[in-house]
Amino acid sequence: MYILGIESSCDETAASVVIDGKTIVSNIVASQIDLHAKYGGVFPELASRAHVEAIGAVVEQAVDDAGISFDKLDAIAVTRGPGLVGSLLVGMNYAKGLALTSGKPLLGINHLEGHVYSLWLTEPGREIRFPVLVLIVSGGHTELILMEGHGEYQRLGGTLDDAAGEAFDKVGRLLGLPFPGGPNIERTAQMGNAAAYRFPRSKRDESYDFSFSGLKTAVMREVTVQPVVEPGKKRPPEKNPKLRSDISVNDVAASFQDALVTALVEKTVRAAREYGVTEILMAGGVSANQTLRQRMRAESDLPVRYPPLHLCTDNAAMIAAAGYYRFQAGLRDTLELDVRSTWPLTSSAY
Numbered sequence: 001m002y003i004l005g006i007e008s009s010c011d012e013t014a015a016s017v018v019i020d021g022k023t024i025v026s027n028i029v030a031s032q033i034d035l036h037a038k039y040g041g042v043f044p045e046l047a048s049r050a051h052v053e054a055i056g057a058v059v060e061q062a063v064d065d066a067g068i069s070f071d072k073l074d075a076i077a078v079t080r081g082p083g084l085v086g087s088l089l090v091g092m093n094y095a096k097g098l099a100l101t102s103g104k105p106l107l108g109i110n111h112l113e114g115h116v117y118s119l120w121l122t123e124p125g126r127e128i129r130f131p132v133l134v135l136i137v138s139g140g141h142t143e144l145i146l147m148e149g150h151g152e153y154q155r156l157g158g159t160l161d162d163a164a165g166e167a168f169d170k171v172g173r174l175l176g177l178p179f180p181g182g183p184n185i186e187r188t189a190q191m192g193n194a195a196a197y198r199f200p201r202s203k204r205d206e207s208y209d210f211s212f213s214g215l216k217t218a219v220m221r222e223v224t225v226q227p228v229v230e231p232g233k234k235r236p237p238e239k240n241p242k243l244r245s246d247i248s249v250n251d252v253a254a255s256f257q258d259a260l261v262t263a264l265v266e267k268t269v270r271a272a273r274e275y276g277v278t279e280i281l282m283a284g285g286v287s288a289n290q291t292l293r294q295r296m297r298a299e300s301d302l303p304v305r306y307p308p309l310h311l312c313t314d315n316a317a318m319i320a321a322a323g324y325y326r327f328q329a330g331l332r333d334t335l336e337l338d339v340r341s342t343w344p345l346t347s348s349a350y
């Protein structure tokens, strides 16, 4: 079964054709990173405009590269949310147009479910036995999910404030590194000493929730010039904090990454034990991080799996793969389907 996937929830315009939820026959990603880099983050208006400009060519190329005619497709899967509304609407309207003119079924996909199914694309020959624990770590989300079957999700916890990727991006900006912060902090950290600074380790409690804003604030206090506060007066807000000249950016990057990874690994490994899962799966942009991968493997006695680098960050192959399982479950969406800027991954998403 051939499914066309379309993804436009954030700053990547992507389209892909996947056979039976496993085999990628084409995978096109038009990234807007250069467009947003000068703003240090994703600029929503610019993102939607860039999606409008790119989407037609991206979808056409995905079908072309697949070496099939459009008629051969069995269904069209598109990201319905969560994400930026303006960006989501571009993909959704394009997919609806295709579904309307061709009469092919439309499948609205939760972007987080897409990240989960990137794991089914990686080793098509290898079966994954449920239950599994999934750690989704991206720019917008940090979710710990127990998956007991296709489309069956139980959310065990998640971030209470900043997402893991968001923390990487904010600390990267603070340290003057280029956007996105994650890969640049990882690169810088390789030259640093992770024990040089002792930053707080997120929430150390019985829950499966995370909190990274305290970590970000601790880094900020450590590395920026602190204003002098007169006795009895409140601290003025730091608008453009200046980096101290005596800090080592490499050491800060390594110590920050170590603190964040420690929190993710500790709770994921504990949840895996408590719920008796067969494997730990990681997905989303931050799962590209080598320190996270190595530490999770070292500290868990279960198999740990993650997608190849190009499937960790946003792509449409994962949307097509999730679409396949939705299609197999007999689910179809109508042309009235709306987009959802926030949409937790629960079984009702199915």
Ligand code: KG4
Residues within 6 Å of the ligand: 010, 137, 138, 139, 140, 141, 164, 165, 166, 168, 169, 180, 181, 182, 183, 186, 284, 285, 286, 287, 288, 289, 290, 312, 313, 314
């Ligand atoms: O999954 P993704 O492409 O988009 C969202 O759905 O948000 O994730 C993007 C996030 C960014 O915050 C980026 O800094 C982070 O993933 N990221 C990384 C790495 N590569 C990307 N974080 C840490 N280490 C990396 N190697």
Ligand code: ZN
Residues within 6 Å of the ligand: 111, 115, 138, 139, 284, 285, 313, 314
């Ligand atoms: Zn994503």
